[in-house]
Amino acid sequence: MRTMKAAAKLLLFVLCILAVSLAVIAGSPPTCPAGLSSGCGEWEGEFFPGIPKIKYEGPSSKSPLAYKWYNAEEEILGKKMKDWFRFSVAFWHTFRGTGGDPFGAPTKMWPWEDGTNSLDMAKRRMRANFEFIDKLGVDFWCFHDRDVAPDGKTLEEANSNLDEVVALAKELQGTKIRPLWGTAQLFMHPRFMHGAATSSELGVYAYSAAQVKKAMEVTHYLGGENYVFWGGREGYQTLLNTDMERELNHLARFLQASVAYKKKIGFNGTLLIEPKPQEPTKHQYDWDAATTANFLRKYGLIGDFKLNIECNHATLSGHSCHHEIETARINGLLGNIDANSGDPQTGWDTDQFMTDIMEATMVMLSVVKNGGIAPGGFNFDAKLRRESTDVEDLFIAHIIGMDTMARGLRNAAKLIEDGSLAELVRKRYQSFDTELGASVEAGKADFELLEKKAMEWGELKVPSGKQELAEMILQSVL
Structure with a gap:
């Protein structure tokens, strides 16, 4: 069987060379037969062998694996589409998502998974990440430190694991691809049960600082353009046992120290704070854009941070995504957008890909008013539904998300040009x-x-x- 597969691949390679040669003689652009990527002579890949590179085919296309509205090189309002969006793949949802939820076991076992969280497994995921990014045709990715590399029994071991995987990522991303942003995962481990920068325990505060220090270093090493702080457990369950003023002061000191360290290592990326009102805590200190802006002003951080607005978080706080983006924009704080949405019938963070064209249009009206959001972009902090289990579903989900935002941009341009x-x-x-x-x-x-x-x-x-x-x-x- 292996001999037959090898022979088939060799035949495809020969056919590709022949196709290229004939095309050159005829003066036509070279194309490859099915079974090879659009690069010709380049095998389709280790993890997505049945998926071609995703191309723009226009609104009349019926292919689920083609862009209908997103045309990366097309200019809209004086800027290429790819530069308006700067689309990014979220490593955690795309390559660590299992389909599990509080009421059900995982439903997905991807080709890159072997059921472990070893260093070898982390490297397989990283190879899958860059193969996916290449086929999708985007230039950015986002990560948490503990998503890309396994934790360790000690901080030293965790840092060593991260260094090893990041070295591979640096090699695989080459000169074109880079992180839109990196961040430290300060919410999953039991040590963060009372928070990280707002923990009542000094030891946890110190550990959190060390973890952010390392995560910022590797983001800088990979050429990341931003660094995000998401305070998933920076809040409280009850004020009865909480000194809120002291916790907010500690959070401010933590962020001030992060600014100092950013400057010390020469990291020129933007520091971003991501508002979210609650979940998992009852109240999180970065409730919404306005609350976060007030916090930054009070502690003299307004010039050092911008906001990463997540649409699903906006609706959880009782606002629309458009409202949160406008609030950030008029305060000079719009830095990045996590392009997702929630279900109005579900009261938690469902992280769905945005498919509402009206919402995308209003989002893009604000982004255009802002002149774009570079060095930020649009990160797909979104995951497949639990019931979607095919590898191609990962591509289809990103395609519809990108097409939805592209339609929003096209509509915003029409509104602006019409006046x-x-x-x-x-x-x-x-x-x-x-x-x-x-x-x-x-x-x-x-x-x-x-x-x-x-x-x-x-x-x-x-x-x-x-x-x-x-x-x-x-x-x-x-």
């Missing part, structure tokens, strides 16, 4: 486009002047907000 929505908003505030309005906005209109004007004007007729017209304009591009 009707912007004009509606302008007209709504046009009373401030007057001498008095300018004085108000400049902080020069006192109460005596405003009282005088109010008496002169008498009872006012307040105009319509035209919400339905705004929604009609939005619908017209969908």
